[in-house]
Amino acid sequence: MALGGIGAGYFEIRKDGRFYAWNIANNFPKETGPKFLLPDDEREDRMEANLFFEVRYQVQGESPRIKLLQLSYGLYEGAEMGIAYSLPWMKAIREIEYSARFPLATLVFRDPEMPFSLKLEAWSSFIPHDVKNSALPLIFFDFEAESTCAKPVNVTLLMTARNFTGYADEERFYTTVIDRDSKGLTISMSSGGMDRKASSWGEIALGVSSPNSSFYAGWGHRHPYYEQVLRRSTLPNLDDTNGRESIGNFVPDWLPDTTGRNRVDPQTGVRKMHDDDLFSTIACTFKLQASGENAKSAFQYAWNFPNLYNEVIDGVGGDRIEGHFYSNFFSSAAAVIAYGSKYHRSLKQSTMEFLNNFFASDGEVALLEQANSQLNTFFTSGRLTRDGSFGVLEGLSKSYSWGPIATIDVMLYGTAPIIALFPELQKATMRCHALVQLPSGEIEHGLRKDFLRGEDSTTGVSHRIDLPGQFAIMVMRDFFWTNDMSYLRELFPAAQRAVEYVLRDRSAGNGAMPVTQGIETSYDNFSMTGFASYLLSQWICALESVAAGAAALDDTPTSARYLALAGKTRETMETKLWNGSYYKLYAADQKEPATSNGDGCLTDQLVGQWAARCSGLSPILQEERIGLALKSILTRSYHAGFGLQNCSFRTGEQLSDVDRDIWNDQANTCWSGVELAFASLLMFEGLYEEGVMVARTVDTRYRENGLYWNHQEYGGHYFRPMSAWSLVNAMLGFSINCDRMTFDPKVPQLDLQLFFATPTGTAFYRRSGKTVQLRCLTGQLAFREVWLGGVGPKIATIEGRQIETNTSRQGGLQSFSFATQQKISSGQTVTFS
Template sequence: MEPCENSSTTELMSRYVSSEPGYGVPAEGWRICLAHEFKEKRKPFQAKDVSLSNVMEHIGLGVRYLKWWYKKTQVEKKAPFIDMFRALPLRQIYGVPLGGFGGGTITRGWKGEFCRWQLNPGMYHYKTVIANQFTVCLRRGGQTVYQQVLSVERPPTLQGWNWGYCGEYAFYHALYPRAWSVYHLPGQNVTLTCRQVSPIIPHDYKDTSLPVAVLVWDIENKNDFALDVSIMFTMTNGSGHKDDKGGGHWNEPFHLEKEGEAVSGVLLHHCTPVNPYTLCIAAREQSDREITYQTAFSPRGTCGALWSDLITDGRLDSPTGSSPPTQKGEKVAAALAVGCAVPAHSHNSVEFCLSWDMPVITFGSREREHIRRYTRFFGSKGDAAPSLCHYALTHYREWERRIEAWQGPILQDSSLPLWYKSALFNELYFVADGGTVWVELPEDSDVSGGLRSEEGGLPAQPPVVKEYGRFAYLEGQEYRMYNTYDVHFYASFALILLWPKLALSLQYDIAGSVVQQDSTERLSLMSGRCSLVKTRNVVPHDIGDPDDEPWQRVNAYLIHDTADWKDLNLKFVLQVYRDFHLTQDRQYLEDMWPICQAVMESEMKFDQDGDGLIENSGYADQTYDGWTVTGPSAYCGGLWLASVCVMCKMARLLDSDSVYRRYRDVLDRGSAAFDKLLWNGQYYNYDSSGRDLSNSVMSDQCAGQWFLRASGLGDGEYQAFPEEKVRSALKSVFDLNVMHFAGGQMGAVNGMRPEGVPDRSSVQSDEVWVGVVYGLAATMIHEGMVEEGLRTAEGCYRTVWERLGMAFQTPEAYCEKGIFRSLAYMRPLSIWAMQLALDSRRDRAGPSAGELLQNQTAHTQEGKAPQSNNEVLPETLHDVPNTH
């Protein structure tokens, strides 16, 4: 192999940026050279990172958690929903995950490795399965002139293969749900581009559910002579988990022809006692392509026989029949090769498909079976893998056309910076890869368990749930709770804008759980007191742990008694109206109205002095569950006023004059109290307790106004906060939490002291929460502060994706130095709130987002370096470049 050359990558990257559909790589997205090494290596948050004062404050929690953790892991042999002792280390390797929503995902790293697996619902394996590779074989005049595994690795196994591809000759480009890997073959004058396509299509509820992906290899021959080119795809039967060695797994070749199209490949049957599945690698048959395969080989030792088989003639032996079931301790893999001729100075391409079929699932309790959504279209017998591949290989071009039609208007908007376009689409990975399950509603189920609120009730099977199924995704890959509601409040913008039926289905499930009660008592780890698992007429924290039985047993979170949290009920009410505003689904509004009244009645008890404003309890009783708050507060008080405002609006729409008058009175009194108790002339104080830190500047203090604006409210009759005070508060946040923190280049810190230093009173006040920052940026944009909003959000994108190497695992939080917390988290999906805000500004009177951004661009270009195309190159990694 020729030595690496630093100039080759930049030249290659610029050459393959093209708008040509199919072959070209788009200008927008996240790009990285395969030789890149991230300089900064961060550690996950651990108990030793807590300050002494916070340690003393939480000794009781620590002791109780340790006892609970020991019982969970050592006695019950279960995984804790949050494991404080075994946080995931940072691996700076991940790329675009493969697959649709709810059928499991497989993540392919930016260097090409298959390295993160979520096949069992909500449970992850972080193993790089080294035998899962693509290999290229070039032949000229009947002789093999080049054969190379397209991997930069040099593993201790499979040493009969040619490893160690020089990463300087290749780059990776991600624009979810697609990705491009471009390889220049040194000395061969050949360039390969692998285009990865998953069926993620807004407003599509069939193809988006499919557990399948297509990998198209474009081959460019720049020589004066023709070549025969073969691409070999190897795949292990399993995911790197210990059950790969459990025995009983077997492979078989298949051929499927229908509707004039044929596909061939190998089925890899993974026969575990619980949640068995079939992997499938396949290719589409064409007259000028040759498909060959190896049904089974051992992915151990040198594996020289498979390598020699391909190198001899560019094809595999293709034996007939199935492989015998593996013995215990044995692994088995399969290979599929597709060959084609590529004339001189021409292109050709080969198409592969990877699917996985696990149609019937059980969660950790093993109590009941759930049928995955995609089985409605492909059956639940476990034999769908060939049909899935056939469908994908004959429909992926249509998927791409629809993806380009969706993304095109945003990508072509020259007023939007390149980093924003990359962040907007790439952060969507979590909707698929967030442990997501999408299952059919059982025929005998009732979303509210047969219970109804006093004012009315939900249908047992709401039509939207019956038609579109149940949908759930995790708070985070490390915080393993489904549909964590205080966090979904931020993330929900992605669903309601792109897959609104799923957003409404999720809301019906939450509404159904509101009226239910679980009178089982358990210990709250923070307080040490026993409380009910679930209280009636209160929104649950989550709908369960995938290692237990979600929907059946809610509130896996047991650190606090969340029946006393001040934000959950309010976030439900705000989302109900926001969803109605965006969908205009009148039936949904009518169904949710009695539930909204019930949860607001439950919330009323937190207004203990009757001034129209709720009070916090003196501990961390909201989504900032490590940050104490006492008395009326900017965050919860603001959410309360916004919810009361929304109740007024819904009462008007539903002709409920008495309810309107009641909440109008509360709104008038509460707004006056909020202003009197919290406004300090520049911003709203963190709380009204009068403590030393009560006047800290909270970045999230305008969350209530954010949702009002997102719902078309916030002024006129439905105004809870004076516009001039909102803008002043946001300006204070920008000046202090953004610009006085890390040089203005890392987003907004949660809490800042007015003197310009972070609030270090808790483990969360001096963190940056990426999803909160995107929500804050959306709020700024709604209020006309477009430049400030984009600058604020850009700091997070640059930090996470370019500095820290956290692509496709955006964390909940990071500090200015050293620490991050909870990789691969739900909340950053709130970036779609920014898109809603930009679109809303275009629809309102006044300057458009584009006009405002032009001023920003002019300002940026004065004496400042231009922004790159989000490239992360080994020699040009930017710290935090200025906004484009």
């Protein structure tokens, strides 16, 4: 699981208690700086020692021992080679019980030799609708120890971190600053002797909130560091970064004569790092007097790498610092530690409140966990710059950045949680896309790691015909969800230009709908020719969405024109693509060969209907046919224990033929982002159990492959599976369309509680018998209409006060219309009875 902040950088904590995938220093692959590598020498796997924890303990009357709080895998552990030989009194912990729900990982350390239990809660602040506190370059490590020994035990928890600031500059020297007061201790590590505008320049800080703290900064070798850890319950409070210069006048007799980790050249007087490694350790010491007694310790790890540059593309770029959003609030890593220490309790309370509320639901746990696991991608792949520009990387792996940022075809699926939890970030991305829109109205596939530049010339993705409609759908969905008229006035012209570009240049003369000439969509490895269901279903949704936008802007003629074009597109899809069971892959002209794959059954043939459901729009096609098509897709393409493949071409056969000239089989494979969106569509359309079945299959497949936090498509940490948030909405039958909220629960039980989020708050939907309550948990809920399914209440009250409404039935839903917009805040309830 990732620890970090949105756009701030991250690293991962895994089941072995170790830390991986370091991406905090503007380094490639996540960002634009050099790769962060520590080359091995006689020491193996040096990256393993970037951060680690240990516990020293001593039972009264016995010798001290040290446990490394990670599992033993190799020779290099605890910044030391071969501890079984060199440090026999230090061992790796025997067992770790690991559990995680983003953004909290809980590790319980067990060892029969250890006279106490020890639990770690590693977490980062993630608070919906609070971008600042969800984008902190800060990680908390909260420990709790409980004695299992009748005798008193002295316990010292130790946190050690490497100074890798300036990792790309071999001429640098290390710097260390100690800040200590009655409440705790902070060590800040940085680099001097280098360009302070370099992307790798920055600071790392360690903090511990305890008056019983101690430190040993600037050490680089087991001698004398580990000898002192073993022999004393507290660290010696010295800084060996520059040897005696940094230690001061009181030099302990056990300390060797040292120049520290830096050395000054006697000829030039220039200071330069002397050792490849510099570590600093902070500690918290306490005594457990008897069995059952417990103690808590809170550590923090923070960073500040302010020089995030734009991307170099074709020799252009790399010259502008875009910076991080956190730089608006913090000028040093020490300031981040101070903030985290001051607000530790409130940040944890708000973070855990969201997490606990999210899972306090009668929805399927596996589906909730899928949605929760995809929030991890906010940390791994979100790019949030100082000016508030935002986007999510398409894919990311250990050594490569896959695709650009905010690819429109993937955004259509993956932005479901962004508009609900951080609407300003979603709107920022759309503004960036509007900025780079071509004069013709064409939409760029993605954004570079430079929010002023689009991806305009990449083979196989430029000039895709699905992008304009997807852009228009998202502009309007964002308006429907936020009811932000200023945003609509700002972005509607760009959405309209995108639509008009298709009508003018990509409709093959029909003037109403897109016509594809081959490989021109997100499915970039098998051809669709002519009228394609994937395109037309989206196009209907796009046209009906922009028609609604035009109406909101009082442009009745434009609205009517787009509705008429949507009708023509619908007629084409119903007459040319419906084959009695599903909407086939495509229908070309009469010259199409008899061996055509046009009859293929694409899982995504109704993605436009899914988008319409997400925007609170009416069905885009005949509802009976929608149901038949969904069932046909399941019959032909779902395989238990495998998944839901993208497309099937022959009934009764799981595998379709693969053309010899393609670079990747996209028909037979499963894209989890599509599967999860499709599962939510099944539920929206009343096929609840089938939707649960598909989503559970995805969850199981990724768990069994050890990739629960890291879904794959074009690279890892793929953006599209963030569509999992749609499962949360679909279980509740929840959508927002301006001032109207709709609730039509699909979970098959009468009395239930389900969590939901709007762009302004989080809440519970509660149903008991024929009474429905909406209880605001955080922020506020704003509405003028509420549509309810499954019950028949007549009266609306807010905090016990009856509110006059007009009620009616709307397509099987009970409609409540209020005279004015209503708002309820945290702790308040609106009741329908």
